[in-house]
Amino acid sequence: MTKPLNTVVTVKRFHRQTMKIYLRDFENSVDVAKHRKAFEKEEQRIISRNELGSYVFNLRNKLDKLHIPNRLKDAIQETIAWLESNQEAIKEEYENKQGTLKEIANPITRIFFGDTDISGSRG
Known part of the structure; x- marks a missing residue:
């Protein structure tokens, strides 16, 4: 055996x-x-x-x-499309777009990442 x-x-x-x-x-x-x-x-x-x-x-x-995940997804897609078509925008336009996106994203990112926004800086 x-x-x-x-x-x-x-x-x-x-x-x-x-x-x-x-x-x-x-x-x-x-x-x-x-x-x-x-x-x-x-x-x-x-x-x-x-x-x-x-x-x-x-x-x-x-x-x-x-009640905003779809809104966030839509905002992300809109921001990407805007960024691709506005390569020559001025600084304030970029800052304004980022601020608008952060207003939508921060409540969600706080849930996942604590008291930080997605970029890692304190929010």
Whole structure:
């Protein structure tokens, strides 16, 4: 009998004269190990699924209470489009656009990043 690599065998019975493990007992211990690994893997999968579900639903509920995530997405897209088409704008126009976007974004970014705005400066 050859033992597979990287397995742990618990010997419960052996032949007294030859001191060999009964093959049936060895196969049973391997089956138990396989089932234990499958159970642990499934348990970790379920824990991960539940953590993701909890996270995503809590996040959705927080954003739903604000009633502005779509407004923020729209403001971001509008600002990107404006920036691409206004490469030669003056300083005040850039500052005005950034201020407008921050008014929409800061309530959301405070939830995610604490009391800082998305640029990392204190807000």
